[in-house]
Amino acid sequence: xxxxxxxxxxxxxxxxxxxxxxxxxxxxxxxxxxxxxxxxxxxxxxxxxxxxxxxxxxxxxxxxxxxxxxxxxxxxxxxxxxxxxxxxxxxxxxxxxxxxxxxxxxxxxxxxxxxxxxxxxxxxxxxxxxxxxxxxxxxxxxxxxxxxxxxxxxxxxxxxxxxxxxxxxxxxxxxxxxxxxxxxxxxxxxxxxxxxxxxxxxxxxxxxxxxxxxxxxxxxxxxxxxxxxxxxxxxxxxxxxxxxxxxxxxxxxxxxxxxxxx
Numbered sequence: 262x263x264x265x266x267x268x269x270x271x272x273x274x275x276x277x278x279x280x281x282x283x284x285x286x287x288x289x290x291x292x293x294x295x296x297x298x299x300x301x302x303x304x305x306x307x308x309x310x311x312x313x314x315x316x317x318x319x320x321x322x323x324x325x326x327x328x329x330x331x332x333x334x335x336x337x338x339x340x341x342x343x344x345x346x347x348x349x350x351x352x353x354x355x356x357x358x359x360x361x362x363x364x365x366x367x368x369x370x371x372x373x374x375x376x377x378x379x380x381x382x383x384x385x386x387x388x389x390x391x392x393x394x395x396x397x398x399x400x401x402x403x404x405x406x407x408x409x410x411x412x413x414x415x416x417x418x419x420x421x422x423x424x425x426x427x428x429x430x431x432x433x434x435x436x437x438x439x440x441x442x443x444x445x446x447x448x449x450x451x452x453x454x455x456x457x458x459x460x461x462x463x464x465x466x467x468x469x470x471x472x473x474x475x476x477x478x479x480x481x482x483x484x485x486x487x488x489x490x491x492x493x494x495x496x497x498x499x500x501x502x503x504x505x506x507x508x509x510x511x512x513x514x515x516x517x518x519x520x521x522x523x
Contacts, residue, residue, distance in 0.1 A: 280437035294410035301414035305375020378414035
C-alpha cells in the first residue's frame with residue numbers, strides 16, 4: 262500500500278503576515294488553506310462532537326451507505342441518515358442524543374451533507390476540524406492565529422443559513438483579516454438574537470421538525486459545552502478518521518500528523 266505521511270507544525274508566534282479568515286458558503290466555494298473548519302451544525306458536526314465526547318475513540322466518515330455497511334464489524338456502530346431518516350440496518354441515526362452511551366469503540370458515520378464536506382475539506386487542507394456551537398470556544402482556541410477557512414456544509418450544494426450563522430460566530434472571535442465572505446457571515450450572526458433562534462429560523466430546522474426531530478435543534482444550539490476538537494487524523498481508502506485531540510492545544514501551536522492513502 263502506497264501512502265504518504267506529513268507532520269505539520271504551525272508555529273504561530275513566528276508569523277510575519279496577518280492571518281486570513283475566510284468563509285466558504287458551500288463546499289464548492291472552498292479553496293486550499295492551512296486549516297479548514299467544517300460546519301454542519303444541523304447535524305453532522307454536532308453529532309461528531311457529541312460522539313467523541315461520549316467516549317467513541319474515533320468517527321469513521323464514509324461517503325455512502327455501501328461504504329458504511331462494508332465497515333460493519335465488532336466494535337463498530339453504524340450511524341447516519343438519508344433525508345433525515347436512519348438507513349435500514351443502521352443502529353443509530355444522525356441525532357446528537359443518539360451518541361450517548363457508546364455501544365462500540367468506533368462510530369461509522371455517513372450523512373447527506375456534513376460527511377461529504379469533511380471528505381472534500383481533507384483534499385484541500387492538511388488540518389481539518391469539525392465545529393458546531395457545542396465546541397465553538399474550543400475550536401476558536403485551537404485555530405486562533407492561523408489562516409482559517411470556515412467551510413459551511415450547506416444543503417445539497419446550496420448555502421444553509423444555520424451553517425453561515427455558526428461560521429460568522431467563529432469568524433467574529435478569530436484575530437486576522439476577514440474576507441468579504443467572512444464579513445457577510447459575521448453580519449448574519451450579528452443579526453440573530455440567540456443561537457436557538459438562529460438554528461430554528463433555518464429551512465433545515467423545518468425539515469427536522471417535519472421529521473419529528475425537533476429536539477435535535479435544541480441539542481445542537483447548546484453553546485460551549487464541549488472542549489472536544491474533532492480533527493481528521495487520516496484519510497485511508499476514502500474514509501476520514503476523525504479523532505478528538507488527546508489534550509487541549511496551545512493557543513500558538515497546532516500540531517497535526519496527517520496520513521493520506523489512496
